[in-house]
Amino acid sequence: MSKKEVLTEEQLNHYYDGMKKNHLGPLWYDLGHMVTKEPVHDVEPYLWKWKTIRDYVMKAGEILEPGKDAERRVVYLQNPSLLKHGLVGYGTHTLYAGIQLLLPGEFAPSHHHSQGAIRFIIEGSGAYTAVNGEKVYMERGDMVLTPAWTWHEHKHEGTEPMIWLDGLDVGLVKTLAASFFEPYEDGFYPEKPKENYSTERWAKGVFVPKGKKEKPGYPSPIIGYKWDRAKYVLQQMSASPEENEDLFDGYAIEYINPSTGGSADERIGSMMQKLLPKQHTNAHRHVHSAIYHVLEGKGYTVINGQKFEWEKGDFFILPPWSWHEHVNEGTEDAYLFSFNDKPVMEMLGLEREEAHPEGHQKIERVFTSDATIELGK
Numbered sequence: 001m002s003k004k005e006v007l008t009e010e011q012l013n014h015y016y017d018g019m020k021k022n023h024l025g026p027l028w029y030d031l032g033h034m035v036t037k038e039p040v041h042d043v044e045p046y047l048w049k050w051k052t053i054r055d056y057v058m059k060a061g062e063i064l065e066p067g068k069d070a071e072r073r074v075v076y077l078q079n080p081s082l083l084k085h086g087l088v089g090y091g092t093h094t095l096y097a098g099i100q101l102l103l104p105g106e107f108a109p110s111h112h113h114s115q116g117a118i119r120f121i122i123e124g125s126g127a128y129t130a131v132n133g134e135k136v137y138m139e140r141g142d143m144v145l146t147p148a149w150t151w152h153e154h155k156h157e158g159t160e161p162m163i164w165l166d167g168l169d170v171g172l173v174k175t176l177a178a179s180f181f182e183p184y185e186d187g188f189y190p191e192k193p194k195e196n197y198s199t200e201r202w203a204k205g206v207f208v209p210k211g212k213k214e215k216p217g218y219p220s221p222i223i224g225y226k227w228d229r230a231k232y233v234l235q236q237m238s239a240s241p242e243e244n245e246d247l248f249d250g251y252a253i254e255y256i257n258p259s260t261g262g263s264a265d266e267r268i269g270s271m272m273q274k275l276l277p278k279q280h281t282n283a284h285r286h287v288h289s290a291i292y293h294v295l296e297g298k299g300y301t302v303i304n305g306q307k308f309e310w311e312k313g314d315f316f317i318l319p320p321w322s323w324h325e326h327v328n329e330g331t332e333d334a335y336l337f338s339f340n341d342k343p344v345m346e347m348l349g350l351e352r353e354e355a356h357p358e359g360h361q362k363i364e365r366v367f368t369s370d371a372t373i374e375l376g377k
Helices: 009-021 027-034 050-063 170-175 197-204 227-238 342-347
Strands: 074-076 096-102 107-113 117-123 125-131 134-139 143-146 152-156 162-168 181-183 251-254 269-275 284-286 290-296 298-303 306-311 315-318 324-328 334-340 353-355
Touching: 050 074, 050 096, 096 107, 096 152, 117 134, 117 334, 125 143, 125 162, 227 251, 227 269, 269 324, 284 324, 290 306, 298 315
Parallel strands: none
Antiparallel strands: 074 096, 096 162, 107 152, 107 181, 117 143, 117 162, 125 134, 125 152, 251 269, 269 334, 284 353, 290 315, 290 334, 298 306, 298 324
């Protein structure tokens, strides 16, 4: 074994300066920054009030026409902690959330892209999303899939404004330098099956004509996931708490692909959870991040010691590896819809979950938005 050379301070500085100028680096100094003991990120939790979001969305309806002034009329949720790093449109480091408005008689032309997307309906009825030519009519509480590379468009045949959440894996795809987008050359993809075909077929069972068995895989054979069915399942679960209560999420269901048993979208997970009045879940944390929407109820979520007070319509961010617990403060059931990047973490073997050692967190501060400017002021 050769004897280690002893360099003077001047010689060491010259060595490291030369390494830097040649775009090299010493791993022995930087390993702790590159391979961290726990997840390190710039995502901070945040909460948006529904009234503020809706005001800006409805104002957009007065000044923009989808398909003419814009590809889609959408107001996105910008996480301020990520905007500091130039990440425009990011909710978490992987996920995007936008609120889309379609007014009666309007349409949004067909396009497709490499990002996966879920649509969760917040207000209205009478509009449909067409995916590869199949129309799925949308009602409040429904979730509609538009998987990556599927042609999709929207049209409103009803009489009241239609508002829904667009959830996409924009950050993930952009980080991987795999973003593609293409409008359909004729504006609208040709209609194919009867409307709601896949939703009705899979709701009735898994029977198929002889010789027509579908191969399991993605995209999911079902496009629309109905709220009335999800609510029924949660009601049945909460009727038997000793069997179905989850310590961390109350009564929770995940939307799945019926042909595989995996997540409904290949890369985007989705979940609906029910909290009974005064129910307080235990705290835990996991690697995947999530964006939450309050479908019904009033309560709060504690994230890393900070209290986020929510009510019907609000949205909030759950960063990766963050302690969190939920509380229903109201006298009625609360329903929280969320979408996440859990399928990707599981595919890559990176998902991990941990229960809080004390069960609950101490509330150290309460979240208040610094965005106090109202529309028109």
